[in-house]
Amino acid sequence: MSFHFTEEQIKRYSRHIILPEVGGVGQKRLLDAKVLVIGAGGLGSPSIYYLAAAGVGTIGIVDFDVVDFSNLQRQILHNTSRVGIPKVESAKMTIEALNPDVKVIPYNQKIDKSNVLDIIKDYDIVLDGSDNFPTRFLVNDACYMLGKPLVSAAILRFEGQLTTFDYRNRETSPCYRCLFPEPPPPGLVPSCQEAGLLGVVGGIMGTLQANEALKLILGIGEPLVGKLLVFDALTTEFRTVKLRKDKKCNLCGENPTIKELIEYDQACEVHF
Amino acid sequence: MQIDKELDLKGEVCPFTFVKSKLIIEQMDTGQVLRVILDYKPSVENVPKSMEMEGQEVLAVNQIGENLWEVLVRKVK
Ligand SMILES: [Zn+2]
Numbered sequence: 001m002s003f004h005f006t007e008e009q010i011k012r013y014s015r016h017i018i019l020p021e022v023g024g025v026g027q028k029r030l031l032d033a034k035v036l037v038i039g040a041g042g043l044g045s046p047s048i049y050y051l052a053a054a055g056v057g058t059i060g061i062v063d064f065d066v067v068d069f070s071n072l073q074r075q076i077l078h079n080t081s082r083v084g085i086p087k088v089e090s091a092k093m094t095i096e097a098l099n100p101d102v103k104v105i106p107y108n109q110k111i112d113k114s115n116v117l118d119i120i121k122d123y124d125i126v127l128d129g130s131d132n133f134p135t136r137f138l139v140n141d142a143c144y145m146l147g148k149p150l151v152s153a154a155i156l157r158f159e160g161q162l163t164t165f166d167y168r169n170r171e172t173s174p175c176y177r178c179l180f181p182e183p184p185p186p187g188l189v190p191s192c193q194e195a196g197l198l199g200v201v202g203g204i205m206g207t208l209q210a211n212e213a214l215k216l217i218l219g220i221g222e223p224l225v226g227k228l229l230v231f232d233a234l235t236t237e238f239r240t241v242k243l244r245k246d247k248k249c250n251l252c253g254e255n256p257t258i259k260e261l262i263e264y265d266q267a268c269e270v271h272f
Numbered sequence: 273m274q275i276d277k278e279l280d281l282k283g284e285v286c287p288f289t290f291v292k293s294k295l296i297i298e299q300m301d302t303g304q305v306l307r308v309i310l311d312y313k314p315s316v317e318n319v320p321k322s323m324e325m326e327g328q329e330v331l332a333v334n335q336i337g338e339n340l341w342e343v344l345v346r347k348v349k
Contacts, residue, residue: 002299014291020326024295 003028009101013055021220027055031101033217034058036123038111038139040087041065042202043129043153043209045077050210052095052102056217059095060123062107063087074199111135113261116142125216127209128152133183134264140176141261143167144251149223151212152176153205158198158233160205163243164212164223170252173225178246178253183264201233273331273344276304282311282340289315290322293345297328300347305331308343316341 003024005013016022016030033056037044040063051059065087067078075087082090088106095104107119120126120142128139128150136152143150143165150165166173208229215221228241250257279296281289293308300306310316320330323345331344 003295005295010288010291010295014287017291017294018287018322024298 001025001028009055012099012101016054022218026218026220029217029219030055030214031057033125034060034123035125035127035213035217036060036062036120037127037129038062038135039129039131040075040077040091041071041129041131042074042155042197042199043206044091044127045075046203046206047127047129047210047213048091048095049077049098050207051213052099052104054210054214055099055101056213057101058103058105058123060105060107060119061088061091062109062111062119063091064108064110074197074202076203111138113138113263116261117146120146120148123148125149125151125213127213129206129209132266134266136176137183137264138261140165141251141258144170144175145261149216150176151209151216153209155197155201155205157196158201160201160231160233162205162208162212162224162229162231163227164216164225166216166223166225172245173252174243174245175249175252177251177258178249179228179243181246181250198233201231204231204233274305275307275344276300278307278309280309281315282309284310284315285312286315286318290319293319293323293343294326297323297345297347302347302349304347306345306347308345309336310341310343311339313339316343319343320345 013027016027017024035051035056037048040061066084067082067087067090069083071078077094078090086108088108092104092106095102116138126143126148130136144167147167153162165175212223216223226243228243230239247253277300297306320333320343323330327349329346329348331346334342336342
């Protein structure tokens, strides 16, 4: 193993290098890693920020929205002067100011059936921080088909959820459809009035997504596979629910019916 | 004793004396010996201590001049 760090990199990553579990070898792994983040919003902001600070060398960001004032309560990659510009551009500026070692690849487009496989295929890990079910199902199915680890998080009101689907081991890892076989019917999707959110919940869950990604890259600890972590901001409590692989799952079960990508309709477009 | 690699860390302070020593030792082969030159007194204690915590073998810590020390470390893992 050989690597070369500049004086600036030695200083920047010294707290990593000192860790016996990371060292120069681990830092090199981080710099060589490619992580794709879906959504540069409440979850993507902290995950992208920490991945960039950690020196993850390539970060792809998918988002087709522009920065709005209503984002700034929690989306810490953006700021007041960026209102009106594409979120991926704003994210790129913030990351480049933080760490020039990171190559940001912006995808200022809606992810759909036609582009999802192409976008995901070159990355090592995918983080889902999207805000709608059609994207979640599409990204999940694509990651499953390509065998990419997917770190999934969701936030609403005072609650956050997190789990990792390790599709490098498709025989043992549950999948997103084991948990949610189909998108919920339109009536069950929270309406615009119900879509309140304490901003910090995104910070906590997004940061945990970054933690999962870093562990996967470094090959240390245990990823949150087969477990759903649920966070309640009001009680400051975490609980873990066991996730089982469903033998009848339409995607990863014994007789799968889903062989190609499915594009669901968005019931209610909630853009914050 | 055979020295396989030498690292002059004059002018460096903690924690970078250890960080730079570790980066070199990670790239050496097991059994090889690294000689580190230090002129920052706290590092003379900290570098050997941290190396031992990482599982390396500290062979010697010697004062070799006025405000100048050498630390000899054998790579174990
Ligand atoms: Zn499944």
